Amino acid sequence: MQAQRIDALFPTVGNAGTGLADDMDRLLDTVMGGLTGWSGLVANRPRVFPPINAWEDDGAVYIEAELPGLKTEDLEITLIGNELTISGQRPSGVAGGTGEVVEHRRERATGRFSRVVRLGPGVDPDRVSAALENGVLTITLPKTEAAKPRKIAVQAR
Amino acid sequence: MDNEMTTTSGGCGAVAPAAEVTKSAASFRANLDVLETDDEFLVLADVPGSTSDQIDINFEDGTLSVCAGVKARRATGFKRLIQEYGVGEFVRSLRLGEGIDSAKISAELKDGVLTLRLPKAETAKPRTIKVQMAS
Numbered sequence: 001m002q003a004q005r006i007d008a009l010f011p012t013v014g015n016a017g018t019g020l021a022d023d024m025d026r027l028l029d030t031v032m033g034g035l036t037g038w039s040g041l042v043a044n045r046p047r048v049f050p051p052i053n054a055w056e057d058d059g060a061v062y063i064e065a066e067l068p069g070l071k072t073e074d075l076e077i078t079l080i081g082n083e084l085t086i087s088g089q090r091p092s093g094v095a096g097g098t099g100e101v102v103e104h105r106r107e108r109a110t111g112r113f114s115r116v117v118r119l120g121p122g123v124d125p126d127r128v129s130a131a132l133e134n135g136v137l138t139i140t141l142p143k144t145e146a147a148k149p150r151k152i153a154v155q156a157r
Numbered sequence: 158m159d160n161e162m163t164t165t166s167g168g169c170g171a172v173a174p175a176a177e178v179t180k181s182a183a184s185f186r187a188n189l190d191v192l193e194t195d196d197e198f199l200v201l202a203d204v205p206g207s208t209s210d211q212i213d214i215n216f217e218d219g220t221l222s223v224c225a226g227v228k229a230r231r232a233t234g235f236k237r238l239i240q241e242y243g244v245g246e247f248v249r250s251l252r253l254g255e256g257i258d259s260a261k262i263s264a265e266l267k268d269g270v271l272t273l274r275l276p277k278a279e280t281a282k283p284r285t286i287k288v289q290m291a292s
Contacts, residue, residue: 042184042248045203051242055235062231066242068203068269105191108203117239135205135269136230 068135122147183245205269256281
């Protein structure tokens with residue numbers, strides 16, 4: 001019932017090729033994990049929540065997660081052993097105005113979430129820090145001195 | 158999903174639906190909640206990483222177009238360990254039809270969520286007509 005209602009209220013815009021573009025989006029999402037957003041196509045976001053990216057350099061491991069709509073108090077980050085857990089509660093969308101609310105789209109994930117990232121050895125648990133800005137969480141995990149790469153000078157003889 | 162445009166945007170500032178695309182930056186479809194009350198449409202869009210100066214909103218001929226730019230993060234000098242998502246602008250277009258009071262559309266960005274309020278024009282609101290008893 002709901003779907004039919006949407007169609008009636010949001011008639012198709014643009015050309016008839018939207019179906020194909022949608023298929024291509026889905027294909028990209030499946031094949032590429034929605035990573036590239038190729039020129040000429042708009043990629044979907046990954047379905048997992050929150051999606052996670054991670055990098056490292058010589059000094060630290062960086063974990064980044066997209067958490068739109070979350071405040072620091074909605075979020076819990078724990079590090080037990082080498083398991084980093086990001087969990088929390090995503091608030092449901094606001095209902096504005098008065099009277100009956102008709103939902104045309106509900107694409108934004110809501111409810112509880114939890115994800116675990118397994119870290120390699122060499123992270124210093126006492127110096128882990130996290131920042132949440134514009135819905136993007138960045139966790140910085142500095143490496144222990146022993147885990148940092150070391151340059152060995154070669155002696156000429 | 159076939160009741161909205163999935164064509165690409167030409168980038169922020171050029172959200173015309175059928176525009177030819179020559180840019181190579183990544184574009185992603187922003188996830189939306191669209192709610193309707195008697196008084197307004199409420200559109201919530203996930204645009205994590207975007208700031209208000211990077212967002213373009215256009216409402217023309219009953220079509221709402223949103224483009225939210227996102228600054229690149231960690232471009233070079235890092236070794237990638239996990240990549241589940243790409244970083245790039247968020248785009249979306251929706252046909253809301255007639256009956257929106259376009260002068261009263263408002264937008265707010267908070268914690269990576271863009272909230273748009275699109276009030277209905279007086280003529281488009283549901284009306285209850287009271288029938289008077291003839292005396």
